[in-house]
Amino acid sequence: MNNFLGRVVSGKVTDENDKNYFVQIEGTTFLLDKDEILKPLKIGCNFKGFAYENENHKMQITRNIPDVQVDHYAFGTVVQSKYGLGIFVDIGLPNKDIAVSIDDLPELTKLWPQHGDKVMIALKIDKKDRIWGELADEEIFKSISIPANPKLKNRNMKATTYRLKLAGTRVITDDYRLGFIHPSEREMEPRLGQQVDVRVIGILRDGTLNLSMKPRAYEAISDDSKMIFAVLKRSEDGKISYTDKSTPEDIKAFFGISKGQFKRAVGNLLKNRLIEQKDGEMLLTEKGKETDIE
Template sequence: MDQIIGRVAAGKVTDENDGYYFVQIEGATFQLDKNEIKKPLQLGSNFRGFTYENESHKMQITRNVPKIQIDHYGFAEVVGFKHDLGIFVNIGLPNKDVAVSLDDLPTIRSLWPSVGDHLMIALKIDKKGRIWGQIADEEIFNAIAKPANNKMMNKNVQATVYRDKLAGTKVITDDYHLGFVHPNERDVEPRLGQHVAGRVIGVHPDGSLNLSLKPRAYEAISGDAAMIFAVLKHSESGQLPYTDKSDPKAIKKFFGISKGQFKRAVGALLKQRLVTEDEQFLKLTEKGIAKVVE
């Protein structure tokens, strides 16, 4: 049985009921959901599919073979977790999420993947015939990586965290370049499997990248500018009746800051093209509307 589970195997249809065909492979019987089959199968027909134990602990076979298999790696979305077991990922099976053991996850619980994060895994079968997700190791990422070139310098990239270490964070970009984030180049340590936005601050001779997860100086919003931007974002109309022509007392009463502070903050937002200003209103631009408040 252990040589069949979690693999593509072929067998014969030996029985059926209203909902399932039953396929026998090397003496073991697997149920096949009839909803998967467009043309009825005959008893004695050959059928080939992916075998697994479903969440009801029944042996099942499906024609919808997942891309992630034993020794076949791919990204799987995290769909749940159980503190005393690990996390669960979706590999495309109709009624089975695959567990990744807590033994393979970071010891710091806050660095565990969250729902919606993605891990690169293959499948493995334990001694009891249970399917587990096996996280890709360094060798796998080195094998699938593409070398970057110097033209990448200062480019924005999107990447997925595949290793958390005290010395820094290892990521693979959406274009399959390997990257490293030094602790000084991040405000918080990202989770394993988290999708992050960064920029290239170095290109190594081997084609790997040094990345920063911190915004460029001109992209950062802080202090009074962040406060004003947040107020704008939470206003129904995306605008406020305050400008550099407004009365200082009105500004002080509404924002709690001086007119000078207000003008400097608005200047920072204007420079980043997050707002526009006319005679009467401070307004969000399309870029400002799209930007998420940190």
């Protein structure tokens, strides 16, 4: 097995042509693209760079060293997927994308990373000197994460999914905090490597952020609901003499909407426990009094 691939190594410049220098490392010759070099190299000098096999199956060395290496984990961007093989990840090499095997991906292809998603990988070299991407495991993410902060409660954040399980989705936020999304806190399961918008709803015992992909109650209600809620908030005592039992004519005259629209809007507010109806009146609940809707 080639011990140079996927690592930063040093070699000696032994020759050149119009396009490349040739760098030799213990009997193996690597191409070095001259477009990378600002000042001409002398034959016999040493050169240090990242060694890999390019897409044409030729050994190459580059001064543009990627963050992803053997035993070095970092995020790369998914550029394509191939059914029956896996996904390909751009780690910054000019002519090589790194394959992640189907064996390391979710069983359901709909949960595979798509173009533009990000996965954290390191490189591994198989017995045939092929370079593969190896997904970071839970311990790697724990080692790079920072502790959860109780002050983050109710904060909106962006996060990238890195582990999909029946119990829920594991993510890491853009500021490197670990998070968990229970299935009840999402409308659908996100893909591996997908960036998602989340909201902090608590802190778990292990210090992980408890997250939700669902909108806040007031973000989920309709425009008609917001209008009715605003009328209630502006009333002197937090109640109005209109309910879903009011006549269509009275509702149209006061709110400017049909009774069907009104009932749907009121139902939305009731579902979110922002209002209640009692004795022919609609009034704010304690939660409604504490909630502001823009």
